Amino acid sequence: MNKKKFRAFFVILLVAVLTLTACSEPLQQSDNGNGSEKNGVEPIKIGNTVALTGDVSIWGQSCEKALRLEVDKINAAGGINGRPIKLISYDNRGDSIEAVNVAKRLIEQDKVVAIIGPAMSGLAIAMSSVAEENKIPFIATQATNPQVTVPQEGKVRKYAFRTCFIDPFQGKVLAQFAYHRLNARKAAILYNVGDDYSAWLAKYFEDEFKKLGGNITNKEAFRSGELDYRAMLGKIKQNNPDVIFLPNTQKEAALAAKQARDLGIKSILMGGDACGTPDIVTLGGSAVEGFYLVNHASMDDPDIQDFVKEYKQKYGEEPVLPEPVLAVDALYLLVDAIKRAGTTEGSALAEALENTANLKVLTGTLTIDPKTHDPLNKPAIIQQIKNGEFVFVEKFVTN
Amino acid sequence: MFLQTLITGLSIGGIYALMAVGYSLVFSILNFSNFAHGTIIMLGAYIGYFLISWFYSSLAISLLGAIVGAAIFALLNVSLAYIPLINRKAPPLYLMITSMGVSIFLENMVYVTVGSHFYSFPEIFKKSSVSFFGSEISTLDLFALIFSFIAISGLHLFLTRTKMGTAIRAASYDMTVASLNGVNMNRLIGVVFILAGAFAGIAGVFLGIKYMVYPTMGWITSKAYIAAVIGGLGSLPGAVIGGVILGILETFVSVYISSVIRDVFSFSLVIIFLVILPAGLLGKYLEEKV
Numbered sequence: 001m002n003k004k005k006f007r008a009f010f011v012i013l014l015v016a017v018l019t020l021t022a023c024s025e026p027l028q029q030s031d032n033g034n035g036s037e038k039n040g041v042e043p044i045k046i047g048n049t050v051a052l053t054g055d056v057s058i059w060g061q062s063c064e065k066a067l068r069l070e071v072d073k074i075n076a077a078g079g080i081n082g083r084p085i086k087l088i089s090y091d092n093r094g095d096s097i098e099a100v101n102v103a104k105r106l107i108e109q110d111k112v113v114a115i116i117g118p119a120m121s122g123l124a125i126a127m128s129s130v131a132e133e134n135k136i137p138f139i140a141t142q143a144t145n146p147q148v149t150v151p152q153e154g155k156v157r158k159y160a161f162r163t164c165f166i167d168p169f170q171g172k173v174l175a176q177f178a179y180h181r182l183n184a185r186k187a188a189i190l191y192n193v194g195d196d197y198s199a200w201l202a203k204y205f206e207d208e209f210k211k212l213g214g215n216i217t218n219k220e221a222f223r224s225g226e227l228d229y230r231a232m233l234g235k236i237k238q239n240n241p242d243v244i245f246l247p248n249t250q251k252e253a254a255l256a257a258k259q260a261r262d263l264g265i266k267s268i269l270m271g272g273d274a275c276g277t278p279d280i281v282t283l284g285g286s287a288v289e290g291f292y293l294v295n296h297a298s299m300d301d302p303d304i305q306d307f308v309k310e311y312k313q314k315y316g317e318e319p320v321l322p323e324p325v326l327a328v329d330a331l332y333l334l335v336d337a338i339k340r341a342g343t344t345e346g347s348a349l350a351e352a353l354e355n356t357a358n359l360k361v362l363t364g365t366l367t368i369d370p371k372t373h374d375p376l377n378k379p380a381i382i383q384q385i386k387n388g389e390f391v392f393v394e395k396f397v398t399n
Numbered sequence: 400m401f402l403q404t405l406i407t408g409l410s411i412g413g414i415y416a417l418m419a420v421g422y423s424l425v426f427s428i429l430n431f432s433n434f435a436h437g438t439i440i441m442l443g444a445y446i447g448y449f450l451i452s453w454f455y456s457s458l459a460i461s462l463l464g465a466i467v468g469a470a471i472f473a474l475l476n477v478s479l480a481y482i483p484l485i486n487r488k489a490p491p492l493y494l495m496i497t498s499m500g501v502s503i504f505l506e507n508m509v510y511v512t513v514g515s516h517f518y519s520f521p522e523i524f525k526k527s528s529v530s531f532f533g534s535e536i537s538t539l540d541l542f543a544l545i546f547s548f549i550a551i552s553g554l555h556l557f558l559t560r561t562k563m564g565t566a567i568r569a570a571s572y573d574m575t576v577a578s579l580n581g582v583n584m585n586r587l588i589g590v591v592f593i594l595a596g597a598f599a600g601i602a603g604v605f606l607g608i609k610y611m612v613y614p615t616m617g618w619i620t621s622k623a624y625i626a627a628v629i630g631g632l633g634s635l636p637g638a639v640i641g642g643v644i645l646g647i648l649e650t651f652v653s654v655y656i657s658s659v660i661r662d663v664f665s666f667s668l669v670i671i672f673l674v675i676l677p678a679g680l681l682g683k684y685l686e687e688k689v
């Protein structure tokens with residue numbers, strides 16, 4: 001009996017130890033500006049919630065590195081009004097629950113003045129209540145869902161901001177680009193009826209394209225998990241549209257492109273930012289040649305060349321876009337707001353962020369819409385796939 | 400347009416038929432729905448994909464490897480998971496639940512060993528489609544249709560012209576009587592699973608080339624299962640007919656009615672059909688089947 005009890009106790013102990021080490025391990029912390037603390041000037045602490053491990057960590061790790069690079073530059077130039085910045089980055093693993101924990105830890109334990117990140121809408125929505133409660137503003141990087149800053153029509157979260165464009169804007173950009181640049185007058189849409197991102201993006205595109213005077217010949221739907229779109233594409237083919245809009249994931253868009261080409265459809269294909277991952281090329285092969293997509297940033301964007309160069313010099317590799325440049329934009333936005341507010345107190349800082357106008361940031365000029373806390377008329381990058389590479393076409397501003 | 404729709408429907412239906420054959424084979428002998436079949440198809444697709452990436456686009460090696468590999472997996476599946484249950488006279492319901500377990504186990508094995516990446520077969524056919532009276536037929540579909548037809552005819556010949564085939568058909572009517580007449584049951588079940596596995600390998604490679612290879616691709620076979628039910632579970636010609644009917648029905652509904660309500664519409668038709676003909680088109684009606 002005793003032996004059994006001892007064994008059980010031992011097992012529980014082992015499990016406890018393992019869980020504890022597993023929990024504490026991925027929480028990394030990077031310190032900056034430690035030297036300045038000796039001079040008696042208290043640093044300004046800025047938190048960063050970022051995925052350093054997990055599926056989306058290639059972007060997250062690059063984002064953290066980019067922020068470190070820029071913070072070092074700001075500190076070398078004298079910091080904010082003489083106070084250095086201290087960046088505290090914690091791993092959220094791309095997980096909503098972890099994002100809440102990280103936000104709590106940053107606010108309650110480290111007493112940061114504001115948080116940069118997260119990159120995903122789900123995480124941002126989950127942690128927004130923590131920020132709201134503690135009156136600490138956060139600036140999401142790549143969270144495109146409208147609800148991150150505006151949970152319901154006419155109501156804005158006071159402490160939530162972002163530096164990326166939102167889904168309605170993407171639809172608008174693509175519709176205007178198709179109409180004005182590609183001279184498309186007839187467009188067809190193939191969307192996923194079981195996915196919010198896809199269904200709404202399809203609608204935003206449709207509304208704008210019709211407003212411009214274009215004609216939507218077909219609006220066909222499929223369901224998540226479905227793989228064969230030839231029936232819908234065959235129907236689309238009859239009307240011979242100039243463009244086919246695929247507001248889908250890279251996997252679905254690649255499949256649809258393959259099947260469209262198999263059916264002999266010659267229309268121009270285009271997609272949203274969800275298609276902007278390199279594996280669309282491995283999955284779609286020659287069928288996605290010429291595919292247009294909208295993205296947040298591009299390596300060929302002339303505005304970010306200095307940043308890319310410095311990043312390469314420091315880390316010996318290229319940044320993984322777009323998250324790093326969006327995070328750097330967020331950092332500039334925050335630094336500017338702290339300067340204008342003259343304080344790091346949460347509600348004053350949020351008001352200063354809200355009133356940002358024509359601020360020069362890495363990817364262009366940034367104006368925050370006080371009604372939605374989204375960037376106003378942020379330029380979107382249009383890319384095209386040529387010879388299996390994403391090629392920069394232009395920086396597109398809507399009108 | 401009508402012709403194009405028919406061609407598309409046929410090519411989708413052909414894939415359903417190929418998958419449905421595997422279900423029907425197992426069902427005809429063991430009276431249970433082998434849900435692990437979809438997972439074996441997925442494994443076949445992975446084997447085919449890795450072979451083709453190693454051997455520079457040789458479809459023959461990939462297809463052959465997938466057939467052999469999937470057959471081995473199917474044999475392992477039956478001898479490790481089902482035979483022990485059959486030997487203890489477990490009712491078919493337990494076999495069905497075991498098959499669900501096997502399916503989830505294998506799928507997660509792929510997640511932890513290969514990962515959740517999507518893979519796409521290299522482009523095998525230089526010309527992706529051929530014109531036919533103003534409609535486009537994909538070269539792969541044409542090849543797949545012909546190959547499947549040959550494979551299914553081969554299976555039909557095997558079942559009607561060989562001693563083993565006759566034994567399988569006998570066992571599908573009554574297992575007890577067949578074993579009383581000297582048929583080695585365990586061996587027969589093994590052969591049936593090897594055949595079903597071989598068909599899973601073919602279906603896996605074609606599915607992989609046509610679409611993509613990923614761990615949950617086996618779930619597309621739920622449609623093939625429905626096709627097998629329409630045709631009458633346990634009946635081989637039924638499985639083929641059911642697959643083709645379902646593929647064509649789906650395609651026509653999405654072209655001529657609406658792609659948004661396609662599944663709502665076509666599956667209401669399936670339910671109505673089964674209410675009228677509970678055993679499917681060519682199935683025999685037996686109450687205890689699960």
